[in-house]
Amino acid sequence: MPTSDDRRIDKGEFLGLAVVPGVGLGLSTPTATWWVAAETDDDLRAAVRNLDAQEPRWVWWDSSTPSELVRLGTIIDRCWDVLTVHRLLHGGWRTTIGEVWATLRDLDVDDVPKMGQMGLLDAPSDADGDLDVPVRHDGHLQPEWTHGAWAKTLERAAAWAGLAVTVAEGQEKLIDARTDADRCRSTARSESLAEFLCAELAHHGLPVDMLEAERIIAEAAGPRPKTISHEDAIRAERDEVVLRHLSAPQPVNLRNPNEVKSMLRREGLDVENTRAWRLEQLRGEHPIIEALLHWRKDERIATTYGYRWMDEHVHGGRLRGGWSSSDGAAGRMTASAGLHNLPTEMRSAVAAEPGFRFVRADLGQVEPRVLAAVSGDRAFIEATQADDLYQVVADQLGVARQVAKLAVLGAMYGATTGESAHVLPKLHKSYPVAMAMLDDAADRGRQRQPVTTSGGRRIRTGSAVGVDGDLDGARSAAESRGRFARNALIQGAAAEFFKVWAILVRRRGRPLGAQVVLCLHDELLIHVPQGQAGEAAQMVGDAVAEAAFYWSPQPDVRFVADVSVIDRWSQAKE
DNA sequence: ATCGTAGGCGCC
DNA sequence: AAAGGGCGCCTACGAT
The missing domain is CATH 1.10.150.20 (5' to 3' exonuclease, C-terminal subdomain)
Known part of the structure; x- marks a missing residue:
């Protein structure tokens, strides 16, 4: 069997990859399928790097592969993420590998077999075929394979990588037939790399000053509760600040909008709902309004961004959450763990580490x-x-x-x-x-x-x-x-434009030691050694025009960005 | 018990 | 100033 180093891969050629940690790599070009045994992370890393030196376009099924590569510390700049491209071409969001395959083969998506739908005692039906091959007699993928059985042997991993290449080729054919082929192909590539960036964002995390975070939480939610009853007491105390304004004191569940509505009615305030913007119009009519609005802010931090959130998502000074490169509606990036909706009053806790600074930039208008x-x-x-x-x-x-x-x-x-x-x-x-x-x-x-x-x-x-x-x-x-x-x-x-900008900044920032740590729809935060911060800021600004050059259908549209070098996210302008 | 939905609110 | 588009995450609550 040839080793990966013997393979000649044309620049830009599809190269399917399926990583089996501790075992090796399954690999495939459109014309050949093979595997490489690599038992240690060092060997895996070296194998990927040797292949990447030939500048292939890496192909994989879904984000599990970039996650694995990032864990290994491997950096990739050209890829084709089959699931991401599928979402681009067909819309929708939570799509499975089985559906992607069925779509490409013109099979009914409703017939995609689900894992475990067959009872344990049932005999395998004819459709299931041989579990050693990934495609069933009815043309659908084996659900066992899509759920991880592809990683059972290196031979299977290679076949799995080969199928990913088959799908990528089919997707590219669909793109070639379109009137907007060049633009769409370019988007398929940038969105795929954005998915890789998502794996990096998830792995690296956002630098957080945990002491500052705890200080802000304590201010809003009180001290860290020691017992359940202690927690109840703190909650009751927070509620009491609002309820003391009632003319006829009685227990009200402030977390129940209906109870709040009738509470306000008893005070002579009639509202159709209790949303903040409506309550704000009533400021000055009754002291309880002010207290209630303040309570809501504190309650938000206590419940969503409190100690539990810290314990769950902040470790070793980094806030980590899951990232997706394209949401269900229009293709924006999404993030969990509160990364996209951190209250402004908590942003002073997002702080560059010693010896580092942030470069923050947002696109204007x-x-x-x-x-x-x-x-x-x-x-x-x-x-x-x-x-x-x-x-x-x-x-x-x-x-x-x-x-x-x-x-x-x-x-x-x-x-x-x-x-x-x-x-x-x-x-x-x-x-x-x-x-x-x-x-x-x-x-x-x-x-x-x-x-x-x-x-x-x-x-x-x-x-x-x-x-x-x-x-x-x-x-x-x-x-x-x-x-x-x-x-x-x-x-x-x-x-789409933002993601082109983000992946450019990721690549241009690499020689400066810069790390993209947050993507927020029109805003980028990068973490960079302090000696390189000035150069990085210049680079981020320049990358806006470069992103426009690659993305914009009109060459003379001007895009602008506000760029600053800061130590805490709260130091953003305005 | 578990799930889906609604009201609410954080951010863009 | 008006109350429009997106997402994630909280609590409460009714249906299963």
Whole structure:
């Protein structure tokens, strides 16, 4: 059997990979399938590096492989993540390997076999075939294989890698046949690498000053409870600060919105719901409002970002959570463990480690600039040349800047009321191409038709997404889908652009020792040795224009970023 | 007991 | 200023 070093792989050629820790690698190009025994992590790492030196495009089924590579400390810059590309091409989110295979083979996705659906005492049906081969007689993948049985032997791992290459080739063929083939292929590659970045983000974690975090938690939630009854006492104490404002004291469960509503009614305050923005309008009417709003903030930290959250997700000064490169709706990145919704008052706890600094950068006015890029509206593209796009639009429409901003955002979100809706006709007149594109997307959404982002992502609008909150029947559900589609076109394209930026920063930052530690929709945080911080900041800014060069359908749309070097996340501007 | 849904709210 | 799009995560609660 030849070793990996004997194989000649053309630059950019698909190279399937299936890692079996402690055993070796299954490998496959479109023309050959083989395996390499490697019992130690060092051997595994060396084997991958030797192959990567030939500059293949690595192919794998799903994020379990990048997770394994990152654990080994291997760095990859070209890959094709089959599951990620599937989501790009077909929409949807929680997709399984079995469904990806069935889709490619034109099999009914509803027939994809599930693990364990066969009773223990049942005889294997004819469809199951030989467990040693990955594909059953009926054409579907063996569920045992998709659930890990591919890793039983290196021979199987090699076959598994070969199947991944087969799927990747099929996906590329689908892309080649499209009118937007070049752009879509480019997105498939960038989104795949973004998935690898996700594995790195999950592994490295976000630096957290644990003492500072505990100080903030203590301020909001009190000391760390020692027993259950101690915890109850702290909770009761927190509740009491609100309840003492009642004219007729009685126990109220503040965590139950209905009880809060009737409590307020007894105090002479009638509200349809108890949301913060509505309660804020009642500030000054009754002291309990202020106390209740303050209670909510403290309760948020106590329940979601309290000691339990610390114990569960922060270890060795790093906050770690799961990352996904593309969510179910429009393709934004998602993260768990609170990484995407840390309250601002907790951001002082996100601190660079000794000898390191953060470079923080966020894209400025990214949604309207993306709208200009994807619509090709000449007048709107002209407006992106300015640092402050909204001011240019305001001057054009002859309205105040704030009004122009709300109108532009409203057009992208589907706002229908208020002053922003009033300005909409003017917006149509000045920027007809951009507005027509949004309206067209909204129409498609209403009719349950999918929309496609400029990078080629298919976004489904017909499923149960975006229909909550509408009680008055089908018409408003259709409007809700329209708003969703309208926004998804922009949000999805912005997400594609952001990911190109993120993976560029990841690569350009490597010689500087920089580590991407947070991706937040339009904001990047990188952790860098303090001596390299200035150079890294320059690089991050330059990478915006480079990302635009790779991603933007229009070469003359200007994108801007605010970049700063800081020690704590709370030192972000404003 | 376990699951799904709703109200609520954190962030973009 | 108005209350529109996305996500994750909390509690409460009704259905299974």
